[in-house]
Amino acid sequence: GQQVMQIPQYQHVQEGEDFTTYCNSSTTLSNIQWYKQRPGGHPVFLIQLVKSGEVKKQKRLTFQFGEAKKNSSLHITATQTTDVGTYFCAPSNTDKLIFGTGTRLQVFP
Amino acid sequence: DTAVSQTPKYLVTQMGNDKSIKCEQNLGHDTMYWYKQDSKKFLKIMFSYNNKELIINETVPNRFSPKSPDKAHLNLHINSLELGDSAVYFCASSHGIGPGVGQFFGPGTRLTVL
Numbered sequence: 001g002q003q004v005m006q007i008p009q010y011q012h013v014q015e016g017e018d019f020t021t022y023c024n025s026s027t028t029l030s031n032i033q034w035y036k037q038r039p040g041g042h043p044v045f046l047i048q049l050v051k052s053g054e055v056k057k058q059k060r061l062t063f064q065f066g067e068a069k070k071n072s073s074l075h076i077t078a079t080q081t082t083d084v085g086t087y088f089c090a091p092s093n094t095d096k097l098i099f100g101t102g103t104r105l106q107v108f109p
Numbered sequence: 110d111t112a113v114s115q116t117p118k119y120l121v122t123q124m125g126n127d128k129s130i131k132c133e134q135n136l137g138h139d140t141m142y143w144y145k146q147d148s149k150k151f152l153k154i155m156f157s158y159n160n161k162e163l164i165i166n167e168t169v170p171n172r173f174s175p176k177s178p179d180k181a182h183l184n185l186h187i188n189s190l191e192l193g194d195s196a197v198y199f200c201a202s203s204h205g206i207g208p209g210v211g212q213f214f215g216p217g218t219r220l221t222v223l
Contacts, residue, residue, distance in 0.1 A: 033210075033211065033212075037150075041216075042199055042214040042215060042216050042217050043152065043199070043201075043212075043214045044214070045211035045212060045213070048210050048211065086150055088152065095157070095164060095165060096154050096157065096165055096167075097154065097212065098154075099151070099152040099153070101151065102150050102151075102152075104150070
């Protein structure tokens, strides 16, 4: 089956530092979604990427889709304590999302 | 108003019991899902319904039976609960058929089987 790995598994940063999580697939993806789950909360949709090489920004968050459409990344500039949570990539095939393994971000003030 | 709601929020029960989790969405979405999130936070789809019709059934034991009385509701009934069923179960919904552009998740039901 399709494997979707995210690295790193955990990341601890000091507030103000940058953070990046990478999502890698063994197969070419048609599109990819990103979700954030706060501790004790539920996944919340952030964005969808569709085109090869696409880059989208949401304030301090930058999302990128690889040229070969097999990987994606989420970069957060100058992290804040409100960024704490687990970030999931979720590539989709024709009928469902396959959630990645997630990257848990901890931000120390 | 809550977009996707689930009841109960917590469920603690003994092995062998039967239990149900209810889900409702008021977003007017066509498609609803059940996901299971285990203790390692892996999130895996179990079922998906579109307009009350089963679309996805992901090799889930047949002790799990979803029911969609209408497109705003998707309930999950679990028979003969086992220890390994302990997890957080999330309901979600999206517009249109397929994975949707952005799924809206409910708050989750934490099931503990003793």
